[in-house]
Amino acid sequence: MLIGYARTSTLEQEAGLEAQIRDLTALGCEKLFREQVSSVAPRKVLDGALEFARAGDTLVVTKLDRLARSVTHLGNIIAALEAKGVALRIVNLGVDTATPTGKLMLNVLGGVAQFEREMMLERQREGIAKAKGEGAYKGRKPTARAKTAQIEALSAEGLSMAAIAVRLGIGKGSVHRALNPKAA
Known part of the structure; x- marks a missing residue:
């Protein structure tokens, strides 16, 4: 059985959630799990999808960042899926862990994704430091x-x-x- 999982970070991203659901349905997912929650918040619906999956099933997501928040988190999800005999398919990357090549590609891409996130956060910190140095970033006003x-x-x-x-x-x-x- 193909099991779809769709997630957006905020309620304002309704169109993004609907697009994921449309894509997962078009791929033939028989069961869909959807949630709107931050990547760092507890994801009860994802936990429910992992619990629901049985040997021979495939969990399908449209993009890697909809599933895992870090390489460690991705590793935990993959381990849980492998323990149950469940494959993982990431549509936009063309990765399917039902194959050895798919498993390898997922690990490599997960590492690249985490590296890019860390670089983005570093650039953000540098930008804030520069803005503070120029007096353009003062933080919020002390309301209390x-x-x-x-x-x-x-x-x-x-x-x-x-x-x-x-x-x-x-x-x-x-x-x-x-x-x-x-x-x-």
Whole structure:
């Protein structure tokens, strides 16, 4: 049986999810698992797809980044699939682990994907550092500090830190720092 898995990171990516579902259906996937969750969040639907798969089945994804967040994560998924006798097919790469060549290609491509992600993050950090150096990147404005007078007034009325935080829409730690500036 072909089992399809589709994922997007956010609810705003509905079109991307629908495109994956359309492609998986066209490939003949009899069972589809879909979720909209960040790559770093727990993926209960993916876990359900792995649990559902039986010996002789093939798990199909349209792209590698829809499945795994890192080479280690990919390795864990492949190990779980292999232990059950389930193959993995990644459509856009033309990889199918039902073949020895497919297994080799998947490991190589997983390493390249992780390398590219690490390079992208490094470039992002360098860009932020450059922007900070030029004074163009200052981070977000300290919203809680601007509310210090309100925090002190509500505290004087006898409200708890938690109640102040809820009323002003800020964190309890921010209330604590505003009321105890020497401790911060």
